[in-house]
Amino acid sequence: MRFLRTLLFPLVALTSLALARSSTGDTVLVLLEPSLKKENFSIFFGDLEKKGYKLTFRSPKDTTPEIIKDDVAQFAHVVVFAPETKTFAGDITPQTLVSLLSKKTNLLLALSPKQTPLSSLAAEFTLILPPPGTPLISHFPKRDTPATVVPVEPPRAHHIISDGLAPVWFSGVPQALGNSPMLVPLLQAPPQAFASDADSDSGADALVEAAEKSGEGLWAGSSLSLVTGFQALSNARATWVGGIEIFSDEYINKEISKGVKSGNRQFVKDVAAWTFQEANVLRIDTVEHHRVNETLPRETYTINNQVTYTAYISQYDPELDLWEPYSGINDLQLEFTMLDPHIRTSLPPVAGEPGKYSVSFRVPDRHGVFKFNVDYKRKGWSYLSSTTVVPIVPPRHDEYPRFLSAAWPYYAGAFSTSAAFLLFVALWLAGDEREPKKGKGSKAE
Template sequence: MFSLRRWCLLALSLAGVLVDAKSSTGDSVLVVVDPAQQDNYSIFFNGLKDQGYELTFRSPKVEKPVIIEDNVSNFAHVILLAPEAKNLGKDITPQSIVELLSLKTNVVVALPTKQSPLHALAAEFSLILPPPGSPLISYSPKRDTPSTLIPISVEDHSSPVLTKHIRPVWFSGIPQALGNNPLLIPILRAPAESFASEVTVTSGSAEALVDAAEKGGEGLWAGSSLSAVTGFQATNGARITFVGGAEVFSDELAQKEAEQYVQSGNIDFVKEVAAWTFQENLVLRIEKVEHHLVNGTEPKETYTINDNVEFSAYISKWNPAKGEWQPYSGLKDLQLEFTMLDPFVRTALPPVNGAPGKYSTAFRAPDRHGVFKFVINHKRKGWSFLESSTTVPVVPPRHDGYPRFLSAAWPYYAGAISTSVAFFLFSTIWLAGEARDSKKGKAAKSE
């Protein structure tokens, strides 16, 4: 029986879940879960329903409703909460889940401790899992729970996915070692004193760690380099989250105290994980881009070398509370590149004061003609990617576009003028001399 104070703490935690929030990609969710286990996750499911999501439940052994039909996904999001199921249906395979991401469907996957096709799915995303039957184990802090049930402290700003302070989270499952894929995002790190062993140990003993270390190779997985919950964002914006164990979503751990009279952070944590995976949080898009000459307003189809060009981009961020896109000026590291194969100009694209969502910069076009591109390529962990490419040609000046006189060419001008004047004077003197000689000759003959 829970004490009255404990129920009050649970009610306060649930109050944060009941805030209406919308996904930027849709509200339809397919939940693959064993019907016998469905009630174990009622707090999590009810929280999604209260946010406005439409949940459709499906047994792992049933193949309807179909996830993908005629190369179109029937759901905006999929949750796989059947880690122990041996058969997930013909349409739930590592290949089909990868295809779901290509169709911009977001996925939450609870990984099993035993060998499963989902282990092969994790490998597709550069996640390395410990050998089957190797849960995460920790004997610190001292507690009366099994060593496989671990309270993990969540530091503020430890992951861009977690946007607020979260109390310790109860975790039971397997860790993941992260590969070199830059698209991986660790959400919940394993404690530094934890390790995964091939032998499940329920009673605290330091000998278990020594035995695991003596095996070498895959015998020892330890330290905070491991991740208990890992996210992955595809280049098209779709997101998938791998959770080391389905128990994180359970009502039991949601209602369990992390410390005396301190409610666990599981409710807030799974809400944050779902909000990021379902593209409620950290979602940006480029509304439009503009380019024109400095002090001009009309865009030009071509630019001339050394033109002063102004480029602007308008960026919005998804507001899940209002369910709409709103101008966003919070990016401080946005850059613009003016490229022709390689960047000729790379400059900061800062926000414009007094113009929400507008980022603008001015630069001089390079002294090189060709086909150039205005390129924005902003990729930060946790945030949706911003990519834009606008092609414009840069041409030399027209025949009447050059200045009539160049200051650098005055020595040549002076040389040409002096030569012309000298030639005129020489010709005048020469002709005048011939005329005088001819008159003298005529006068001499007449005499």
């Protein structure tokens, strides 16, 4: 057996190396604008192919290969590198792109300062773009590149972006974030940056004026996002990148300072890994519920039962292409709901059993159709949600306590009345012959 396993293991490892790292599939469609050369992005695409993705290229105006065929998405991931395309082929509309998300296809979309169908689609993701032709500008730090090519410090201690990256070259439009909780900012603008007319700095004054009016809103500062992830309810991910150059070989190889290469290569790798659902992917494998001291679930539970609820959660491991038990969630909660949560309790990981989260609680004193609800939504992580419906019923007729101490007066009353009746009957029968009249009187009383 062991021999077999030792034989099998490298085999499995090999095949998994050949497979893609994504949890959802390895086919990628790249919609590449004809004006953009594939060779200019060779490092990014090369890294993807090295991971095992199968890239298919298509011009936005081509009609093949189809994105959706017979209502089935044909690719696991779609990269839209068409920031300046105004007219797409008929099967690529903002609506189909959104419907791709509902088919669990991930999207990686690049924007540009130009007004395109994509920039109006961004509004559906509550991203607010500046007016056309206003890219991000920063005059700091002093450098020899144009003001529109900005070195941006990647976030530190981020759960998606690798730590310790060198600044990232960026050029493109920033996005102000709306109030959607599904947005995950991956790269934020430097504090000194702002969006303005690229040609001159004259816009800066107008910007300050606008800021003073305050009602107008402001495209400036670190609240702007440059690369924004979005996780839809279907757990499909869409990432909006303000400019396509961030992926280019040129920016990847461009030095930040003397001898220090930019962090672009690792950054776009991380972004792609998150977008293609390699990283931060969780799932609930199974849930179980049963009464305490039992092992099998019941169809119904009785009020006030002690019930144990268990969820098994695993995380996708892109290295091995495996789902591995994951115990790293410490703020998982369980709700026991009928219309409103009757019980809301934390669902802690069980020590020593990886991936197992369990809690025991007393069912409320209320019958009805209850739901075990786990709803875990954290930015950047897959949403975990599980609903298990279980009816809570009142006790069966023979499950109530049989003899109540409080009812002893009634028991005594019943028994004494019965005894008195028997005594009366005995007296009645015995005394009938002697004094019939008296007996009659006692009957009426």
